[in-house]
Amino acid sequence: MPFDSPKQRKIMGRFATGVTVVTTDGPAGLHGLTANAVASLSLDPPLILVAIDKHAASLEYLRQNRCFAVNILALDQEAISRRFATPGPKEFGDLEWATASTGAPILAGGLGFVDCRVIDVLPGGDHEVFIGEIVAGEAREGLPLLYFAGGYRRLADPHHE
Numbered sequence: 001m002p003f004d005s006p007k008q009r010k011i012m013g014r015f016a017t018g019v020t021v022v023t024t025d026g027p028a029g030l031h032g033l034t035a036n037a038v039a040s041l042s043l044d045p046p047l048i049l050v051a052i053d054k055h056a057a058s059l060e061y062l063r064q065n066r067c068f069a070v071n072i073l074a075l076d077q078e079a080i081s082r083r084f085a086t087p088g089p090k091e092f093g094d095l096e097w098a099t100a101s102t103g104a105p106i107l108a109g110g111l112g113f114v115d116c117r118v119i120d121v122l123p124g125g126d127h128e129v130f131i132g133e134i135v136a137g138e139a140r141e142g143l144p145l146l147y148f149a150g151g152y153r154r155l156a157d158p159h160h161e
Contacts, residue, residue: 026065034085067102100136
């Protein structure tokens with residue numbers, strides 16, 4: 001008998017994660033989605049993985065564009081996370097962004113990014129797992145936006161412990 005999906009969601013909700021916006025641009029057009037199913041996969045070669053729901057509109061953008069950037073959000077970027085978590089068209093017009101190597105948008109103000117070209121797509125149950133080779137990236141200082149137990153969270157300020 002399969003494990004209970006709501007129970008799995010509750011258990012895994014106890015695993016605090018950073019919040020990212022995965023962006024892409026190319027033949028399919030400009031797109032982005034909020035994602036926390038992101039992981040560093042390998043240092044040599046430099047690989048990252050992003051899992052995308054098979055029913056998400058984002059899937060075809062990533063498949064066709066063959067690139068993505070993972071933008072690690074800072075504490076003050078909750079509104080951006082919510083924007084890209086909402087179904088429907090994604091609006092970039094009022095956001096400050098640039099590109100690095102692949103053409104995928106790099107959002108301003110984040111804690112860092114990795115810019116990747118898709119090297120493989122693997123099945124992952126009700127998701128597809130995009131393996132990206134990191135071709136550019138940068139880290140910045142600041143506090144992260146976190147997600148835990150169904151809500152956005154913050155770290156205690158390390159300067160006021």
